[in-house]
Amino acid sequence: MWLMLIVLLPFLGSLCVAFLPSNSKNWEAWLAGLVAAASTVITLCYFPTIASNEVATLRYEWLPTYGLNFSLRMDGFAWLFSLLVSGIGILVVLYARYYLSEKDPIPRFFAFFLAFMGAMLGIVLSGNVIQMALFWELTSLVSFMLIGYWHHRADARRGARMSLIVTATGGLCLLVGLVLMGHVVGSYELSDILSSGDVLREHSWYLAILVLVALGALTKSAQFPFHFWLPRAMAAPTPVSAYLHSATMVKAGVFLLMRFWPVLAGTEAWSYIIGFAGLITLVMGAFVAIFQQDLKGLLAYSTISHLGLITLLLGMGTPLAAVAALFHVLNHATFKASLFMAAGIIDHESGTRDLRQLTGLRKLMPITATLAMVAAAAMAGVPLLNGFLSKEMFFAEAAGFGSGNTWLPTLAVIAGALSVVYSLRFITEVFFGPVPSGELPKTPKEPPRWMRFPIEMLVVLCIVVGTMPGVTVAPALNLAVHHMLGAYTPEYSVQIWHGFNLPLLMSVLAFGFGLVLYFLLQRRYGISRLDKVPLLHRLDGQREFERVLLAVTSFAVRVEEKLTSERLQPQLFWLLLVTLVVGGLTVWRSPIEAVRSPIGFEPMFAVLWIVGGVCAVAAAYQAKHHRLAALILMSATGIVVSLTFALFSAPDLALTQAAVEVVTTVLILLGLRWLPKRLTPDVTGVKATLRDYRRRIRDGLLAVAIGLGMAATTYMVLMSAGPTKLTDFFIQHALPEGGGTNVVNVILVDFRGFDTFGEITVLGVVALTIYALLRRFRPAPESIELPAQRLGDIKNVAPWQLARRGYLAIPAIYFRALMPVLVLLALYFLYRGHNLPGGGFVAGLTLTVALVLQYMVSGTLWIEAKLRIRPHQWLGSGILLALLTGVGAWLFGYPFLTSHTAVVNLPLLGELHLPSAFLFDIGVFALVVGASSLLLIALAHQSLRSHRRHFSGKPPTLRKRGAMRWS
């Protein structure tokens, strides 16, 4: 459980910080610091467990059949890394508190910072490799947000994008590699994988797994040829650089290599891939670092070089080299984080990071200067500092690698010399030389006391580890090494003095060369004046990356231009054509198994559909120039459809279709007014062009083909005997389990209640969308005019006066008298729906029709002065009732929407079966009333726009309370 907290606390903290107000600088820092401290303390508390060689685990099953579980696992190795991540986290929080200015969005920084810490701890502590890949991508993502923290700066945005593309692509490769690995081993659990090294190494997929995992690790740890993103990531605020890009995230790659060292290392392929990547990065990074003019650039390339060193050590494949790699991870994290923080202070206090401008800061900020010089000395590998120890181990390994090779020791010495050069350059150019007199943007001074504190802590660590390795770092290192290497754990000792030996000689040589080289470069070549790296400036990974990105993007744009259209008609045409082809092929191949005897011919049906079909075709013909006629014709087809349903034993459908038909027709009638006037060609004299004819013929052919296809498919279905299992189930279970005899309704509200719930939600959403759209609706200017159809003596009469003049008086009285009858009918449909044709949908639509009739005959204003309809309330309470009915089942321990039937004896009505699905149906009813009346009323209210403009005088007052704003 405590293990869980280590990972969970940072994420929770991140959420909390994200919601803090933006001006509470200290609160965020305190919270973040406390979270980091809590994770550190919990980690420390695990020391006794780890020290007794136990492995702390925690596992929640998620998809056990797929081997996917949430699993945490802390052994000595993971323990050391989580201590590193959380411990440096505290220091960086403290530093960031002073680094960030009041103008920066501080909650965002700390929220992402904590999220990053959680993700990083997640990688380190994952006991399941898929979960590890997940946290891995999460660090890439959060790193993107942190690099792009100052998103108003173009370099920050580009750097963030580049790092995301490189590391997330690597992460995908890693995921594939891990999946393959899990497949070979038969488990995604880390402990299972770690114990199957031989299986993995001998498997034919080994090389693929190795390459994929290496791609993940090398991209993350900025190894050649993927190193170019790290210098770009320096656009991030310095605390981010110190934490992510020197101490933790870039270490994730080498962490991964170390984690899988026992199972993947030891082969030739491993040595070539990992070793050479590391070697090239080591030398190249160090070389390029020398020629940087930006302080953070220098540190970035030196980080790349040191990571190369670690990778090279791992690539060598000997256990001792792996120990040196782990030790160097710790040492590098301490001195490099402190150097980054020092660089941030210098930037913060002097306003520049340019090595050509900075000079003589030793006088102005003596304490910071001393600290930075010690850290830089550790980076160069000066004795009595921690960097020396791991560098000695590296030299020893390089000297002993293979038999009789001289090139590796030589390259090691060269790399050592180069690191001496850039460390010297950092020290001498920034801190020595003449004191700046006004050429810097700001006058440098010592930073606040607590901003320096993290550097002091880290530098003290450098010295303590460097002088007394045996009592400080050795116990923890031993534990970690033991768990990292398992059976391969070698004999080794961490100490300062190993006697006069080859590694010491190499160190001395490296220092000598380094000093000479530095003075040569400074005096003879003047590195301070160079603006590009000699020899290697052509090898620009960033430029290649940009070029590839540009090529890919422009290719995508070209393809898109060729293949897509913004116009609707071609899109629909191709969509339909593909549907035709795919559907046609499917139907073509499916055999008809059993043939069914046709039912008897009904002449009435044929007559009915001669009318219906003619109406449909005529509607299509009239839809362009005579919209009203088209609408009426279409409605006629709708009524024929409804009659068809009635004929073929589907009364529920017939009822619903009829009701929907009425509502749809009214709706479209209301919309017609806002469409432009369209005159027939014989009035306008516009002739259709050849192109028009061609297009019509093309569309016509497609329409005929689809029509024929649908007809053929329908005929095939109708003539074949299909399976009846599903039907049997519903018919047999409707009454005993659903408590209703209307099987259709029982399916809707009980068996498939969840679907219906989704459906009514859609309906509600549509109604609200329409309401929102119409609130913002601005009609075309010419539609505001009074419609030309408004003729005769009512032309200039305000709508609210029409009724007084007896306009439509007889229908009005008739419809008002009809209202209670329709309401009763609606309730009757609702009540009997479970057992006889009817139900919530039909009932709701019927009630809506009753309301709409009143609107139509009496006018919007008149009716709303008399009757208050609140569609929103209907809609809301409907969906709530449906939801509560569903949730109610939980109270009795059943799944969502389980129905229960209660038998009630009522006077007058007798014995009543009241299934809870009935309540659900009432919800459906209320929602349908709300949604459909909302649609219609919202649309009807648009007509008031022109009323306001054309008629003076006061309309009847609306009731203020509860009156809705419609437009």
Place this chain on the structure above:
Amino acid sequence: MELVYALVVGVLCGVGVWLLLRPRTFQVVMGLSILSYGVNLFLFSMGRLSVDKAPVLLKQTADAIADYADPVPQALVLTAIVIGFAMLALFLVVMIASRGLTGTDHVDGVEEEES
């Protein structure tokens, strides 16, 4: 009877598709509506045609399944009718809003340029 029914579905779908491909928004609304008639009838046909069968359970003959009309496609079509209505309403409002916004009732929001 089956043949007539199949032809009906074909005619409705064909007319619907034709209208869908027209340039004016109102034609597309009509097309959508007519196409959904066709598609609903097609869906309904999955239960095969049955005249004079019981649409609701008669308690005494609950075992003779062949006497009943297939309720499953009916339930599906009922859902389809209601969702089709919602879609049509939404499209209608988008249509008039687009006309208000762009000043034209062409489906692309701009009149086609003559070329």
